[in-house]
Amino acid sequence: MFKVNENYLKLPGSYLFSNIAKKVAAFTEANPELKDRIIRLGIGDVTQPLAPAIIKALHAAVDEMGQAETFHGYAPDLGYEFLRTVIAKNDYQGRGCDIAADEIFVSDGAKCDCSNIQEIFSEDSKIAVCDPVYPVYVDSNVMAGRAGDWNPQTEMFSNVIYMPCTRENHFSPEFPKETPDLIYLCYPNNPTGATLTKAQLQGWVDYANRVGAVILYDAAYEAYISEEDVPHTIYECDGARTCAIEFRSFSKNAGFTGVRLGFTVIPKELKSGDVSLHSLWARRHGTKYNGAPYIIQKAGEAVYSPEGKAQLREQVAYYMKNARVIYEGLKSAGYTVSGGVNAPYIWLKTPEGMNSWEFFDHLLETANVVGTPGSGFGPSGEGYFRLTAFGTYEKTVEAIERIKRM
Amino acid sequence: MFKVNENYLKLPGSYLFSNIAKKVAAFTEANPELKDRIIRLGIGDVTQPLAPAIIKALHAAVDEMGQAETFHGYAPDLGYEFLRTVIAKNDYQGRGCDIAADEIFVSDGAKCDCSNIQEIFSEDSKIAVCDPVYPVYVDSNVMAGRAGDWNPQTEMFSNVIYMPCTRENHFSPEFPKETPDLIYLCYPNNPTGATLTKAQLQGWVDYANRVGAVILYDAAYEAYISEEDVPHTIYECDGARTCAIEFRSFSKNAGFTGVRLGFTVIPKELKSGDVSLHSLWARRHGTKYNGAPYIIQKAGEAVYSPEGKAQLREQVAYYMKNARVIYEGLKSAGYTVSGGVNAPYIWLKTPEGMNSWEFFDHLLETANVVGTPGSGFGPSGEGYFRLTAFGTYEKTVEAIERIKRM
Structure with a gap:
């Protein structure tokens, strides 16, 4: 008789963003007249159309x-050369980082890569995560049987090292x-919007090399x-080539949340x-895996063209204007706020x-x-709340006005 | 100190099709003048452009x-309703099979789904595969530690049940x-091109329900x-809803090998x-996973439009004409041949x-x-060889003429 993966x-419960979607659906069902009034600054989904x-x-x-x-059939397993080359050149070599095109693995997004990477490590690997953290890092390790048991009191898994990140x-x-x-680090951080300085990140690289850990850098x-x-x-840091894997996404810099493209760097x-x-x-x-679609990889190549770069700088600036509206609006309303300067999260x-959930309900x-x-x-x-800068400018301004009036 | 997944x-060696690619690359490097003469009927990649x-x-x-x-951002986790609905209607309900749209999970292809499905089962699950078989079923279980050890003498893994499929x-x-x-079945079969009758498949469904196994039906x-x-x-068979998962691909019916779209059906x-x-x-x-791209799911929807259906019938007929050329050509040249009637493989x-590898070299x-x-x-x-009908008609005819002259 077959058995399931008990891990x-x-x-506990379902994936965070599914829970939020269900709560919002229940609210709009109970209050259909408010359906069009709802402004979503929850999930990190972009709203601006793809650049010309x-x-x-x-x-x-x-x-x-x-x-x-x-016509193009199956893509090369690891991605088209044309895309891997412009990535290596623009994101790494142009910043003085020694990363070659054949150290880049093109994929359909950072979420898949972040959740699948644990597979290549031993089952008894001990993972460390920031707390709070993007849920995918922990959940994918739970599914693989690496996280131990859930303690509903502490809201922690018994075999995960949580590294508190607080004010x-x-x-x-x-x-x-x-x-x-394995150490999962995400900077600029989701959800806190915080960053590390180069010296701080160098400290982590030195630490990982010293203790024989791998940094999974999102x-x-x-x-x-x-x-x-x-x-x-992370490859700006000396020694990162012997201890760090980096995940990158086109979702937020180019609005590809519904287009799906990302890549992972693994130095040889x-x-x-x-x-x-x-x-x-x-x-x-x-x-x-069978490669990212040809047409999507061509879209990825356009991200690095002169026109693409100029248009996407404007797109990022648009969202960062929202970030300032949220940050300053909340501050003036008396909230204690961080993030939003080097990240689209406040x-x-x-x-x-x-x-946190009481404030969610209150805000909704x-x-x-x-x-x-x-x-x-x-x-x-707990006791914190995340807003994203990915809404439209008009709705972001409106949302902050409403919050101020609360 | 971190450790890798020893599984x-x-x-043994690298993935079959990577090996073939390397052998062909070595041959063309040694014989650059023959580069343009090579006809590829190896990998099951399509050659006809996407339908209008x-x-x-x-x-x-x-x-x-x-x-x-x-603009569309993140897709719904399980696929857009518009696509799941036309799939359910055309591929299942239209054939009298009781499958609902919310039992369909849209993905970026059957290879990912076939290889990932094992994750939801217990680590000590015993798998059975046809022999010969699409390598992904076994390899994904090896990676998960479920296959035991490789025996280079028998060329089998110690903990896998191999079910010989021979003349x-x-x-x-x-x-x-x-x-x-878990029983992996693929029909029409890759690589043999064989099929099961409805009565034979019903036998497998009854068997699985009797012994408490799940059929993973590709x-x-x-x-x-x-x-x-x-x-x-497989849902044409009575009782399949309690024992079968089905994988489907748009790669071969619609030429999506480089477009990437598939789906998996799991009855509730x-x-x-x-x-x-x-x-x-x-x-x-x-x-x-973060969903298949919106534009690709819209392409999937078009597969089921009246124009799409008509155009793709022609495309499949084109490849099946190739299959006949290969089948009949080889037969007339004295080869013992099967497949090619309900499948694009001979x-x-x-x-x-x-x-097999000696014939590969000889043919190349x-x-x-x-x-x-x-x-x-x-x-x-061993002692068999697969040719695919996915080449162009002209090259397929030429390849068979050359084989006849060998």
Whole structure:
């Protein structure tokens, strides 16, 4: 008689954003007249249309697929050379980082890569995560049987090292007491919007090399960095080639949440004994993945064209204007706020006497604004709340006005 | 110190099609003057351009993505309703099969789904596969630690039940002696091109329900069925809703190998105790996947439009004309051949005294034609060879002429 993977049953409730969607659906069903009034600043989904340079590249690629001479079947396992080359050049070599095109693995998005990467590591690997944290890192390890058991009191898994990120440590975690094998770091951070300085990130790279850990570095929000001394990639740090894997996404810098494209960088020096992680990940891609669509990879190439770059700078600036509206509006309304300067996320303390989900309900009912409860990202997120800058400008302004009036 | 997933190291060599690509690359490097003469009937990649109805749908969807009012961000976890509905209607309800739209999970292809499905089952699940078999079923279980150890003598994994499919049993496996938990079946079959009758498939459904096994049914080649009494879906069989998961692909019926779209059907009755596999797979999708691109799902919808259907019938007919050329040509040249009637694959016995890889080399060197060695699909594939009907008509005719002259 077949049996299921019991680790799945250890996951508490459903995925955070599914829960939010259900809560909002229940609210609109009970209050149909408010349906069109709801402003969603919860999930990190973009609202601006694809830039003209990308639309042009997509149409051209579609036309190629309609002609036998230029039709493209299966893509190369690891991505088209044309895309891997412009990524290596623009995101790494242009910043003085030693990353080659063949160390880049093109995929359909950072969420898949972040959740699948744990597969190439030993089942008894000990993971460390920031707390609060993007739920995918922990949940994918729970499913793989690596997280131990869920403790509903502490809201933690027994075998995961949680590194609290709070106002007290400026949302920058300390090195854990227990030595981890895998360290998930995301900077600019989701959900707190915090960043690490180059010196701080160098500290993590040195730590990982010292203890023999791998840093799984999620740099999905890199395009939102506005300040000096904030590293754009972990490979700006010396020694990162022997301890770090980096995940990148086109979702937020180019509005590809519904287009699906990302990539993972694994330097060839990253090894356990003789075994390179690059070769294991290549094997996984070859066996369990069939490449990102040709037309989408052509859209990705257009992100790096001069027109694409100029148009996307404007798009990022548009969202960062929203971030300022949220940050300054909430501050003037008396909230304690952080993030929003190098990241599209604003992280606020919930008002006295209200926990994260209570504030969620309050905001939904009173202002008809949807945000994300901080506690959904981990126990240290309790008492915090995340708003995103990905709405339209008009709705963002309206949402903040309503919050001010609350 | 971090450690790798040692199960990956149990995989012998690299993925079959990567090996073939390397062999062909080595040959063309040694014989650059023959580069343009090589005809590839190895990998199952299509060559005909996308049908006009699909190109039209892609352009329209791209335009939508360029306007704020019609832009689409994150897709629903399990696929857009518009696509799930036409799939349910056309592929299932229209054939009298009781499958609802919300039992369909849209994905970026059957390869990912076939390889990921094992995750929702217990680690000690015993798998049974046909031999020869599409390598992904076994390899994904090796990576998950479920296959035991590789025996280079037998070319089998110690903990996998291999069900030989040979000329003697008409490439239709017998029920295994040892009871499996998961049974991978692919019909029309890759690589042999064989089919099961409805009565034979009903036998497997009854067997699975009797022993408490789940059938993982890969129906990627359904569109190539030309004969009566060959089931188009496993849900034509009574009782399949309690024992079968079905995988479908748009790669071969609509030429989407480079477009990437597929789906998996999990009926809600399929349960282990109280736990439905539908809910586990939904959880996996929600946590580790971010949906197929909107524009690709719109292309999938066009596959089911009247124009799309008519154009794709022609496309399938084009490839099946190739299949006849290969089948009849090889037969007239004295080869023992099967498949090619309800499937785009032709399976031939290698000539006396030549094993599969020797015939591969012989064919490449003498006729400059690339095929796939049967032994690459499992030990019972030794002495066989696969050719695909996915080339152009002109090149297929030319390849068969060259083989006849060998």
